Amino acid sequence: MLNILKFYHIYSNKEVIKYYWIPKIIISIFAIIFYRYIHLPNEAFLTPKNIFQSPDIKNYLTTTTYSPFYSISVQFLTKLSFSLIIKTIISQLIVAFSCISIYKSAKSFLNKKLEPISLSLMAIHPILIIYSFKFCTEIFALLGIAILIRYRVKDIELNYIKSFKNDLSYFFKLLMISLFRSQFIAVSFFEIIVIGISKFLKVRKRIFYKSQSFFILIISLIIFSFTLKLFLQINKEYLNLFLSDLWDSNYPIKPKQIYYFLCNDYCSYSNFFIQKIFAALAYLIYIPIGIILLTGARGRFTDLPWEINFGLIKIQSIKKILPENNLQELLTDFDQNIFIITVLIPLIVLSIFHIFGYISWIKNTKNLSIFLWLSPLILCIPPLFFFPYFRYFIPLIPLTCVGFSLFLNLDKLRSKNLFFAKTK
Numbered sequence: 001m002l003n004i005l006k007f008y009h010i011y012s013n014k015e016v017i018k019y020y021w022i023p024k025i026i027i028s029i030f031a032i033i034f035y036r037y038i039h040l041p042n043e044a045f046l047t048p049k050n051i052f053q054s055p056d057i058k059n060y061l062t063t064t065t066y067s068p069f070y071s072i073s074v075q076f077l078t079k080l081s082f083s084l085i086i087k088t089i090i091s092q093l094i095v096a097f098s099c100i101s102i103y104k105s106a107k108s109f110l111n112k113k114l115e116p117i118s119l120s121l122m123a124i125h126p127i128l129i130i131y132s133f134k135f136c137t138e139i140f141a142l143l144g145i146a147i148l149i150r151y152r153v154k155d156i157e158l159n160y161i162k163s164f165k166n167d168l169s170y171f172f173k174l175l176m177i178s179l180f181r182s183q184f185i186a187v188s189f190f191e192i193i194v195i196g197i198s199k200f201l202k203v204r205k206r207i208f209y210k211s212q213s214f215f216i217l218i219i220s221l222i223i224f225s226f227t228l229k230l231f232l233q234i235n236k237e238y239l240n241l242f243l244s245d246l247w248d249s250n251y252p253i254k255p256k257q258i259y260y261f262l263c264n265d266y267c268s269y270s271n272f273f274i275q276k277i278f279a280a281l282a283y284l285i286y287i288p289i290g291i292i293l294l295t296g297a298r299g300r301f302t303d304l305p306w307e308i309n310f311g312l313i314k315i316q317s318i319k320k321i322l323p324e325n326n327l328q329e330l331l332t333d334f335d336q337n338i339f340i341i342t343v344l345i346p347l348i349v350l351s352i353f354h355i356f357g358y359i360s361w362i363k364n365t366k367n368l369s370i371f372l373w374l375s376p377l378i379l380c381i382p383p384l385f386f387f388p389y390f391r392y393f394i395p396l397i398p399l400t401c402v403g404f405s406l407f408l409n410l411d412k413l414r415s416k417n418l419f420f421a422k423t424k
Contacts, residue, residue, distance in 0.1 A: 016100055019116040024096075024123040024132075031129045038342050040300070040335065052084060054136040055391065067137050069179035074135065087135035094139045095132040098146040099123070102398040105146075105153045109368055110406070118405035122398050127350075131394060137181040141395040144177035144184050145376050148191065149399075152372050167195055183379060183392060190378045194371065253289060253302075258282040287384070294380060294388035296351030300343050302389070308336045308344075354393065357400030360407035373399075 032051055039047040048055075054074075061078065064071040077083050099122040107114045122128060131138055151170050174188040259282035293302060300306075307316035358373075365372040376396055383392035 015116055016119070019119040020096070020100060020103075020123045023120050024129070027124045027126075027129050028132070031126070031133075035130070040338055040342070041333075051130060051133045052088060054134045055138075057136075060137075067180055067182045069176070070137050070140065070181065073180075077135070088133055091135045091139055092132050094143050095128060098139070098142045099128065099398050101146040102149050103402065105149045106402045108153055110364065113364070113406065113409065114402065115405055115409060117408070118402045121401035121405060125397055125401060126346075127390070127394060128397055131391075137183075138391055138394045140177055140180035141184050141379065142398070144174065144181070144187065145379070145395045145399070147173050147177070148187065148375055149372065152369055152375070155369065170195075183383065186382055187375055187378050191371075191375055194375075253286070253293070255279070255282040255286045258285050290384045290388040291355070292347075292351050294384055294390065294393050295354040296347040296349070297388075297390050298343055298347070299389065300339075301347060306334065306336075306339055306343075308340065350390075353404060354397070354400045356407055357402075357404035358396065359403070361399045361403030364403065364406050 035051040054060075057074070059066065060071045060074050074087075077087055080086060100119070103114075103119045103122065106118070147170070171188075171192055174184070174191055178184045178188045259279055262282060262285075263278050301317075305317050307314060309315075358377075362373045376399060379395060380393055383389065
């Protein structure tokens with residue numbers, strides 16, 4: 001059993017036990033005890049009952065429209081006698097494997113540059129801790145990122161596109177992940193297209209004069225078209241939702257709201273060209289706002305009303321309070337101090353951590369392979385444009401932990417250089 005765990009990087013060496021498992025276990029205990037305190041006291045009817053409850057679980061228990069393989073799995077596991085224990089163990093192992101695998105993959109090409117602190121950052125990251133107790137679709141996307149990084153690192157080590165058999169195995173894994181987490185579709189097809197083109201260009205010069213090249217190309221296009229059609233059909237509802245919410249939706253901040261804020265009634269009397277300029281400007285303003293929300297904003301900040309008073313200054317959410325949704329009562333006993341501590345400060349801290357961390361990840365991998373940072377980033381592009389909820393960013397958190405640890409090391413090296421410069 002230990003050999004199997006070692007193969008999957010879960011049980012490994014003293015470094016993993018010391019820097020990952022020990023801090024993770026300690027913080028996990030605190031997370032279970034204090035989980036209920038991260039929610040506002042008068043909103044128990046809106047929050048998960050406990051740390052083990054998965055988001056949107058009711059939808060997956062009643063349909064297989066979204067993320068069909070996950071829906072089938074959770075419906076089956078829920079019927080078992082010890083379903084909660086089984087689902088929790090599976091979730092813990094998936095998150096642990098993904099984090100440790102990403103760390104080992106990154107360490108293989110960063111060498112001594114990467115310190116074990118990045119592993120500890122993954123172990124104690126509050127969102128990874130919380131979601132390791134939830135059997136949800138997000139952890140499967142996290143697993144997909146680990147598989148992607150491992151494949152790309154092997155490309156760097158071997159310095160060539162691997163055999164067609166290995167490519168098919170990789171494609172199969174990506175497509176399976178997409179059926180567990182629909183968000184991963186964009187990454188899967190991006191990788192398949194890029195690797196497919198690379199593979200064809202690599203072998204074209206050798207077999208182009210042969211008739212097999214044209215036959216291989218036709219067969220590949222047929223297989224790709226069939227697979228694409230199948231996935232579009234399976235995830236039709238998800239894709240329709242994405243297309244319909246690009247400009248406006250029930251998410252509180254969208255380009256449409258910014259558009260009307262900028263021009264008010266002026267746009268209705270303007271020509272088509274002026275309207276499009278304002279629309280483009282609205283998107284330019286929306287994107288940085290969306291990035292901040294995507295990398296740190298809880299649903300309590302985006303989906304529910306709140307207000308903060310700083311003397312004469314009053315800041316409040318722009319969430320529409322409709323008479324039929326009974327959200328007005330949330331402001332009756334609203335405690336802005338608890339809201340600032342549990343929602344606003346974590347938003348600022350987590351957003352800064354993740355943005356700086358991913359920028360650092362880009363800087364340290366851009367010369368090795370553009371796909372080490374671009375392919376994972378594809379995962380967050382669709383959510384950014386229609387629902388920039390924080391949980392869509394969860395699969396990229398281990399990469400930001402690695403990046404942030406590298407950022408701290410770079411800062412340390414600069415400090416040493418400055419010190420030596422002064423003493424000369």
